[in-house]
Amino acid sequence: MDEIISFGTKRDYNDFKKQIPSSVLPLFDSVRKFCLSLGENVVEDIRMHRVVFGKSMTFRWFVDVEPEREGIIIKIQKSRKEIPQILQIKTGQEITELKEIIKNAFETIN
Template sequence: MSIDEKSEKLSLSDHLARLSEPARNMLMDIRDYVLSLPSVIEEIRPHRIVYSKGFNMRIFMDIEPAMNMLAVNIKTESRAPPSRILLRSINQLQDLYGMIRKAYEHA
């Protein structure tokens, strides 16, 4: 294996392949919502998916996929540490969307 092969980026498909079907569906629903907001940039990293706003690259949320759940870190205030939410059910998404909107507006 060459150095270039080791440094290849993980893709969204790689993250999705590791998730159970309910967690995969939640991730895709959240992703669709976040990417519908103006000027959002998505960055796929080895252990998480990061969302930032515009060219200033202010991260307002990241998602850590974990088998049958998602760990979502949302930064709703600039000086406060991010809130961490563990999503296990699609029923939790409506409350999460409000938090995402608030974090996006403060980014």
């Protein structure tokens, strides 16, 4: 049984990014590309107003990214027992530290 069961119409990223302000799109794309590069077991879930990244089919989410007018809001979760860390990143802001936080969350989440 190699099929994935889907309920309803699933959005894809090309459809989702139409709602992201053009000034925010490079930042959003950069964070998305980084999350997907963390491993083959990264799962991307396109939701109505945000994109959530999880680890494997059990979908333990580690990053939730939502576009805003002037940047993005990122929720980072390292475990189900901890309250997610919420960061607001503006366009043009350096994201090297953010990438380290995301990588740590990915490596920590079970």
